[in-house]
Structures are given as structure tokens and as C-alpha cells.
Amino acid sequence: MSVTAPQGFEAAGVATGLKSTGALDVAIVVNRGPRKIGAAVFTTNRAKANPIIWSQQVIADRIVEAIVLNSGGANCFTGAFGFQTTHQTAEKAAELLQVSAGDVLVCSTGLIGTGDEVFRGRVLDGVERGVAALSADGGQDAAAAIMTTDTVAKTASVTRSGWTIGGMAKGAGMLAPGLATMLVVLTTDADLEAVEADAALRRATGVTFDRLDSDGCMSTNDQVTLLANGATGIRPDLDEFASALTEVCRELSQKLQQDAEGASHDITIVVTNAESEADAVEVGRSVARNNLFKAAIFGNDPNWGRVLAAIGTTDARFDPYDVDVSMNGVRVCSAGGPDRPREEVDLTPRATLVEIDLKTGDATATILTNDLTHDYVHENSAYAS
Incomplete structure (x- = not known):
């Protein structure tokens, strides 16, 4: 009710x-x-x-x-x-x-x-x-x-x-x-x-x-x-x-x-082991707002390089060459370098989990976002018509 x-x-x-x-x-x-x-x-x-x-x-x-x-x-x-x-x-x-x-x-x-x-x-x-x-x-x-x-x-x-x-x-x-x-x-x-x-x-x-x-x-x-x-x-x-x-x-x-406009993936970004909660939020949000990352997820491409590029723009404390990134349970990046093959990541389900381990503390934060799709662009290009 x-x-x-x-x-x-x-x-x-x-x-x-x-x-x-x-x-x-x-x-x-x-x-x-x-x-x-x-x-x-x-x-x-x-x-x-x-x-x-x-x-x-x-x-x-x-x-x-x-x-x-x-x-x-x-x-x-x-x-x-x-x-x-x-x-x-x-x-x-x-x-x-x-x-x-x-x-x-x-x-x-x-x-x-x-x-x-x-x-x-x-x-x-x-x-x-x-x-x-x-x-x-x-x-x-x-x-x-x-x-x-x-x-x-x-x-x-x-x-x-x-x-x-x-x-x-x-x-x-x-x-x-x-x-x-x-x-x-x-x-x-x-x-x-x-x-x-x-x-x-x-x-x-x-x-x-x-x-x-x-x-x-x-x-x-x-x-x-x-x-x-x-x-x-x-x-x-x-x-x-x-x-x-x-x-x-x-x-x-x-x-x-x-129910986000045009979305085909619901992306949960979990940042762990940050020095502070504020750092964890800043890192997670940098990925959530990165159009290249969002476009990659739309294309079912586990492009973890775009994750590292996005978090590198923040003021959060971490060593970008000591970060782990996992996508839907597969660790594709370890210590700032390649880990498991990208082919092991299945991004076809709508629910998408991205985990980022900063290895600098014990704070965590979760950010929710969506992918960037053709439908989103179309819907917002015609919103007033």
C-alpha cells in the first residue's frame, strides 16, 4: 500500500x-x-x-x-x-x-x-x-x-x-x-x-x-x-x-x-579496503560516472583498464599499481596488472557486480549505477518531443 x-x-x-x-x-x-x-x-x-x-x-x-x-x-x-x-x-x-x-x-x-x-x-x-x-x-x-x-x-x-x-x-x-x-x-x-x-x-x-x-x-x-x-x-x-x-x-x-532509462545492466560497484568511507565513495562514483566504462559494460566487455583509469582521477589514497578488480566474481586485475582471462567473465546477465580492492584500509562503500546504451541516448534526445 x-x-x-x-x-x-x-x-x-x-x-x-x-x-x-x-x-x-x-x-x-x-x-x-x-x-x-x-x-x-x-x-x-x-x-x-x-x-x-x-x-x-x-x-x-x-x-x-x-x-x-x-x-x-x-x-x-x-x-x-x-x-x-x-x-x-x-x-x-x-x-x-x-x-x-x-x-x-x-x-x-x-x-x-x-x-x-x-x-x-x-x-x-x-x-x-x-x-x-x-x-x-x-x-x-x-x-x-x-x-x-x-x-x-x-x-x-x-x-x-x-x-x-x-x-x-x-x-x-x-x-x-x-x-x-x-x-x-x-x-x-x-x-x-x-x-x-x-x-x-x-x-x-x-x-x-x-x-x-x-x-x-x-x-x-x-x-x-x-x-x-x-x-x-x-x-x-x-x-x-x-x-x-x-x-x-x-x-x-x-x-x-x-528502471533507469534505457539501461541493460544494473551495475553494483563495491569498493573495499579503502582508507576512509569518503575515499571508497569517491572511487566508486568515479567509475559509475565514467562513460567509457559504462559503454564497455553495455557491450559486455570486461574492460578493467577503464576502471583503473577512472579511479586514477580521484584524490583517494591508494596505489594504482596495487589494486585488484573483479567483475561478476572473476578477478580480471591483480596488483594493477592482468589476472584471469577476460573470456571468463560473463556480462550477459543484467545484474553486474564490479569489486575494487584498494588495499589501503578497512572502509567500504557501494555505488549503484547503470550502463550507457543507445536507448538512453535516444530517449533523452527526444524527451521534449
Whole structure:
């Protein structure tokens, strides 16, 4: 049931014509519980969409009653008109829900640089019809309504010690980290203080969404939000809660990776024995963003030389002539030189594992990425058409 799996949450997804296909395109999630705790992390891109600018103001007091999301238009670089549209979206939801507009988050996703009176009217109509359609069974429709180039809706939930966490996510392109990526809404009926919710969210996103680097392109609209309502009255063990939240975020991250635009390989890069976790992340990300490496994987070519060339551009501490590289369980490089024959590596499965042993310490990190395909190039060359 996605975001409505925890007690005290309602959601809806409606179609307003923002998408030419007539698919669901406006979602709303409402907290009906006794507490209205909110936490969020946002893109660190300096080019921020109007909903991000608005939501960063709303989240300041960590009180959130509802969140409205639309697909079919990013409402980014649309000037004062666009910010007014976001403001009016929150005001419309607040009026219908009888809450403060300053407690309504707004998210948008779609094409950058477009927005007019028709767009505004459809979003506001979607809010009105979405509020009317709210139900405890509306989570799946909400998850479908935020899809853009996604091919499937992405949801997850876990239950622990009497409380539940639910979540929905969208994202298939422009997936690169910067505190958060894509649009994600997480909900819980556990009883948390605002500072605890914020800490758990940052802990979870730091090792999940922040380490999904599908195409190296950071969006202007990325936001991950956690709503907590205390409906169960249960105060969770904070470590257990953070672990469960991380589990949900990891599942959603993997679903985003598996639905990445045009991808034919889901690549997991595991960096081990680094001097620090920061070094491990930097090394893994350098490979994840290397187009030559990604093209090689698309061609089922275990070209480990491209891995070494990529990690050699980092500031991480290691000796490039003492690094081991394995692909799908075959060590193709040992101590910076050839090891097993490339012919032993089978890269035909979609799941691809690349392991990099830096031999300088005991830190590790995992980065998720995808290959670079003809389909990815085609899809993004025709995105606005």
C-alpha cells in the first residue's frame, strides 16, 4: 500500500491532462495522525525548481500536514509565475484540508522551462479532485501519478515492533546524488520527535539514494520527504527505526536503478579496503560516472583498464599499481596488472557486480549505477518531443 501502509495516512492519484497519455499525474499524501512531523532533504543543485524553494521554507519548522506532487511539468525556470503556481497549489490544498498553506509541501517533476495558465489550472484541478479522492487505499495511485519516464510505480514498506514505514519513489533519469535524488515520500506511524526523524532520514539517504548514481546528472527537483504521525503511540528504538528506514530507502533505490532509462545492466560497484568511507565513495562514483566504462559494460566487455583509469582521477589514497578488480566474481586485475582471462567473465546477465580492492584500509562503500546504451541516448534526445 505504499505511503498508506502506516496508520493515519491517506493518499490519492488523479489524472488532469498534464500527461498527453491521460495517465495519473497529480498525487497528494495527507497526514491524518495526531502528530505532524516532517523532515526532508533536497537537491544541492544551485538551479532549484520553484517547488524546492517553497518546500525548503515549509520544512523549516518541521511541521507538515500534506504533500502535493505533480508529474508532467517540473515548474523550474518558470519565473515568478511558476513560484506563484507552487504557492497557489499549497494554498488550494490548505483550503480544502483546512490547514495552513505553510504546512503543505509541493513537488513537481517533468520538463524544465515550461509552465503556463493551462499547467497551473490542471495542477489546481488535480489538488481539488485529489483531496476529494483521498483514502487509506490510495497509495498505489499516488505512486503511479508521480511517474514520468518510469515504466513501473515504485513502492516499499516494512513493519517493525508495532510500527510501519511506507514509501513511494519516482525516477528513471537524472539520477545522481546531492543529499537526495528523485522524488520520494516516506511515511511512518511511529512516534518520533522532529530532530529524530531528520537524523534518521539523513542517515538512511546517505547510504542509499545518495549512492545511486545512474547517469551522473543531478536534477533541479530532487526531494526526499519523511512524514511521521505517531498514530501507533509507539516510541521506536532509534537505531531500529533508522535501520528499517534505510531498508525501505535501499529497496526503493534498487527499484529506481532497475528502471533507469534505457539501461541493460544494473551495475553494483563495491569498493573495499579503502582508507576512509569518503575515499571508497569517491572511487566508486568515479567509475559509475565514467562513460567509457559504462559503454564497455553495455557491450559486455570486461574492460578493467577503464576502471583503473577512472579511479586514477580521484584524490583517494591508494596505489594504482596495487589494486585488484573483479567483475561478476572473476578477478580480471591483480596488483594493477592482468589476472584471469577476460573470456571468463560473463556480462550477459543484467545484474553486474564490479569489486575494487584498494588495499589501503578497512572502509567500504557501494555505488549503484547503470550502463550507457543507445536507448538512453535516444530517449533523452527526444524527451521534449
